[in-house]
Amino acid sequence: xxxxxxxxxxxxxxxxxxxxxxxxxxxxxxxxxxxxxxxxxxxxxxxxxxxxxxxxxxxxxxxxxxxxxxxxxxxxxxxxxxxxxxxxxxxxxxxxxxxxxxxxxxxxxxxxxxxxxxxxxxxxxxxxxxxxxxxxxxxxxxxxxxxxxxxxxxxxxxxxxxxxxxxxxxxxxxxxxxxxxxxxxxxxxxxxxxxxxxxxxxxxxxxxxxxxxxxxxxxxxxxxxxxxxxxxxxxxxxxxxxxxxxxxxxxxxxxxxxxxxxxxxxxxxxxxxxxxxxxxxxxxxxxxxxxxxxxxxxxxxxxxxxxxxxxxxxxxxxxxxxxxxxxxxxxxxx
Amino acid sequence: xxxxxxxxxxxxxxxxxxxxxxxxxxxxxxxxxxxxxxxxxxxxxxxxxxxxxxxxxxxxxxxxxxxxxxxxxxxxxxxxxxxxxxxxxxxxxxxxxxxxxxxxxxxxxxxxxxxxxxxxxxxxxxxxxxxxxxxxxxxxxxxxxxxxxxxxxxxxxxxxxxxxxxxxxxxxxxxxxxxxxxxxxxxxxxxxxxxxxxxxxxxxxxxxxxxxxxxxxxxxxxxxxxxxxxxxxxxxxxxxxxxxxxxxxxxxxxxxxxxxxxxxxxxxxxxxxxxxxxxxxxxxxxxxxxxxxxxxxxxxxxxxxxxxxxxxxxxxxxxxxxxxxxxxxxxxxxxxxxxxxxxxxxxxxxxxxxxxxxxxxxxxxxxxxxxxxxxxxxxxxxxxxxxxxxxxxxxxxxxxxxxxxxx
Numbered sequence: 001x002x003x004x005x006x007x008x009x010x011x012x013x014x015x016x017x018x019x020x021x022x023x024x025x026x027x028x029x030x031x032x033x034x035x036x037x038x039x040x041x042x043x044x045x046x047x048x049x050x051x052x053x054x055x056x057x058x059x060x061x062x063x064x065x066x067x068x069x070x071x072x073x074x075x076x077x078x079x080x081x082x083x084x085x086x087x088x089x090x091x092x093x094x095x096x097x098x099x100x101x102x103x104x105x106x107x108x109x110x111x112x113x114x115x116x117x118x119x120x121x122x123x124x125x126x127x128x129x130x131x132x133x134x135x136x137x138x139x140x141x142x143x144x145x146x147x148x149x150x151x152x153x154x155x156x157x158x159x160x161x162x163x164x165x166x167x168x169x170x171x172x173x174x175x176x177x178x179x180x181x182x183x184x185x186x187x188x189x190x191x192x193x194x195x196x197x198x199x200x201x202x203x204x205x206x207x208x209x210x211x212x213x214x215x216x217x218x219x220x221x222x223x224x225x226x227x228x229x230x231x232x233x234x235x236x237x238x239x240x241x242x243x244x245x246x247x248x249x250x251x252x253x254x255x256x257x258x259x260x261x262x263x264x265x266x267x268x269x270x271x272x273x274x275x276x277x278x279x280x281x282x283x284x285x286x287x288x289x290x291x292x293x294x295x296x297x298x299x300x301x302x303x304x305x306x307x308x309x310x311x312x313x314x315x316x317x318x319x320x321x322x323x324x325x326x327x328x329x330x331x332x333x334x
Numbered sequence: 335x336x337x338x339x340x341x342x343x344x345x346x347x348x349x350x351x352x353x354x355x356x357x358x359x360x361x362x363x364x365x366x367x368x369x370x371x372x373x374x375x376x377x378x379x380x381x382x383x384x385x386x387x388x389x390x391x392x393x394x395x396x397x398x399x400x401x402x403x404x405x406x407x408x409x410x411x412x413x414x415x416x417x418x419x420x421x422x423x424x425x426x427x428x429x430x431x432x433x434x435x436x437x438x439x440x441x442x443x444x445x446x447x448x449x450x451x452x453x454x455x456x457x458x459x460x461x462x463x464x465x466x467x468x469x470x471x472x473x474x475x476x477x478x479x480x481x482x483x484x485x486x487x488x489x490x491x492x493x494x495x496x497x498x499x500x501x502x503x504x505x506x507x508x509x510x511x512x513x514x515x516x517x518x519x520x521x522x523x524x525x526x527x528x529x530x531x532x533x534x535x536x537x538x539x540x541x542x543x544x545x546x547x548x549x550x551x552x553x554x555x556x557x558x559x560x561x562x563x564x565x566x567x568x569x570x571x572x573x574x575x576x577x578x579x580x581x582x583x584x585x586x587x588x589x590x591x592x593x594x595x596x597x598x599x600x601x602x603x604x605x606x607x608x609x610x611x612x613x614x615x616x617x618x619x620x621x622x623x624x625x626x627x628x629x630x631x632x633x634x635x636x637x638x639x640x641x642x643x644x645x646x647x648x649x650x651x652x653x654x655x656x657x658x659x660x661x662x663x664x665x666x667x668x669x670x671x672x673x674x675x676x677x678x679x680x681x682x683x684x685x686x687x688x689x690x691x692x693x694x695x696x697x698x699x700x701x702x703x704x705x706x707x708x709x710x711x712x713x714x715x716x717x718x719x720x721x722x723x724x725x726x727x728x729x730x731x732x733x734x735x736x737x738x739x740x741x
Contacts, residue, residue: 056558058554058557058558076558076559076560077559079558081554081558081559083551083555083558085551086551086552086554086555087550087552087555088552089547089550089552090550091355100347100351101555101559103347103351104344104347104559104560105559106342145555148555149555158558
């Protein structure tokens with residue numbers, strides 16, 4: 001154990017896992033730093049759950065190593081796991097279930113029940129402690145499962161699709177709870193498809209497809225890598241003036257080029273006589289010339305600039321790694 | 335980190351949780367209490383029904399043309415469930431008797447001809463064929479015919495008793511220490527029976543605890559905290575404790591009932607024999623539970639367990655096919671081999687111990703083999719859950735299981 005020496009709580013080196021007819025995870029390597037929230041992303045069937053199971057020691061890699069807190073042996077009792085495929089003892093009381101899950105992680109019955117009660121209070125379910133699980137809504141059950149995964153204050157919490165089944169209010173609650181967890185010293189390894197939420201939560205990301213790394217790093221680093229420097233998006237909507245011509249795609253592209261916006265310009269219809277124009281921009285780029293050029297020809301009804309989001313990075317990275325047809329095949333198979 | 339994390343074995347919380355989960359179930363408590371209550375109830379109920387039927391005897395008309403044959407003869411008079419009415423003259427005519435039976439004056443009629451001992455048929459009148467009372471009447475009339483035939487042959491009652499006397503057997507044992515007692519055999523068989531009903535009673539809870547939990551997808555959460563083998567070990571410990579709780583309550587109730595009722599208790603059995611029977615009861619139960627757990631761990635959902643439930647009821651009675659072999663020749667090669675095989679040992683070895691046909695080294699050896707087999711089955715069950723738990727919607731087959739166990 002060299003907890004003090006290494007900033008990394010989890011180091012995965014070249015793990016590979018093949019099933020009968022396919023390689024699920026292919027020489028995957030990454031590290032999770034102590035105290036960070038790490039987003040582990042990928043399309044359905046990319047090998048995320050298999051990787052998480054190997055990290056947890058539930059299945060073993062065919063090759064490669066997993067090092068947890070400097071040790072080649074994963075101490076399961078210091079890890080909290082919320083699996084994607086999950087269930088609970090429906091005929092049991094909430095507090096009994098939490099007590100049991102805490103005991104499995106090495107807590108005494110009393111400690112486990114006390115920690116369970118604290119989490120129920122934190123999640124607004126203290127009054128349901130003695131309810132049976134089959135009396136609770138799906139969202140409530142989801143909260144209980146989350147509490148069961150983290151009530152022993154794990155060193156590393158592995159959360160696979162924690163937002164599934166939650167309404168927007170509870171999604172916000174979960175964001176806050178996961179941040180609190182990190183602030184209390186738990187490192188979080190996180191997998192989810194709700195990219196808008198993941199983007200707000202995670203410090204760093206790893207995106208995989210077909211069992212291999214596609215891109216990794218902070219959001220800024222990935223954005224920079226995937227866009228070649230054009231990290232902002234400019235969106236305009238154009239429509240015809242009373243006596244003027246209808247907006248024209250070629251004219252819009254030409255105006256952007258004249259204004260020095262050299263990257264890809266996406267133009268699409270936004271309704272009858274209207275166009276939506278989208279282009280990537282380098283940071284702090286002056287958009288005045290483009291607006292002046294287009295404003296001379298058409299009415300500009302909407303102007304918006306925003307950083308390129310995780311959703312866009314994800315799509316571009318996965319498409320560039322796999323191609324659209326492979327993506328569709330994988331989605332159909334998953 | 336709480337200190338407890340390093341003190342308890344991993345399987346302990348699973349065993350505790352599973353044990354409490356089952357014993358707190360209403361249906362478990364009902365079955366635990368209901369079995370002795372039903373047994374006592376049935377026992378008293380049978381007595382009450384017998385008593386009741388004695389108070390409501392079958393009313394039979396009786397007429398005899400045979401000299402000396404009368405309902406006052408002890409053989410007929412002592413039939414507790416028959417009330418005789420002697421009829422004669424016109425009342426003994428078949429047509430009159432038919433009318434009386436239809437009018438419910440009698441339940442039936444028995445007409446004994448003069449030559450009944452020589453082979454003439456005794457005539458029976460009844461509403462429908464083969465009424466139950468004919469069997470009861472036939473036996474004493476046969477006895478009377480036998481006495482009549484003996485008298486005709488010049489043999490008196492004392493002579494006939496002498497003829498009927500069975501032979502006496504004087505037993506000389508080449509091994510005096512191998513003298514068996516009735517108590518030994520009754521105790522051994524009672525505990526084997528207890529083993530059987532405990533296996534049956536536990537099977538359903540075992541299915542819920544293993545396949546049901548797998549279906550509910552709880553196992554992945556649990557095996558992220560402890561090893562799959564520890565999960566299975568906890569389950570097995572819990573179910574062995576649950577089974578032994580049932581066996582203790584049921585066996586104890588039967589013993590108490592025997593003590594406080596008119597049952598004749600078997601003669602005393604040596605503590606060593608009782609210890610041997612109990613060891614085979616516990617080890618045998620653990621073996622069968624481990625075997626069933628292995629099967630259940632390969633099944634994907636509770637609906638599919640109905641496929642194997644029938645086998646769970648059938649498999650434990652297979653050893654009883656060989657029980658006669660054991661009783662006839664408990665020291666034969668076949669008996670010895672069978673009683674060493676773990677599958678048969680829990681049922682057959684206690685019988686051989688009761689017959690004093692298995693020396694201590696032999697039953698202790700067979701017990702160790704049974705324990706080793708239980709250990710192997712436990713590991714196989716752990717492998718089955720490790721392999722099967724992640725195969726949602728798919729079942730593990732035997733080749734896969736053996737391949738993974740080998741790995």
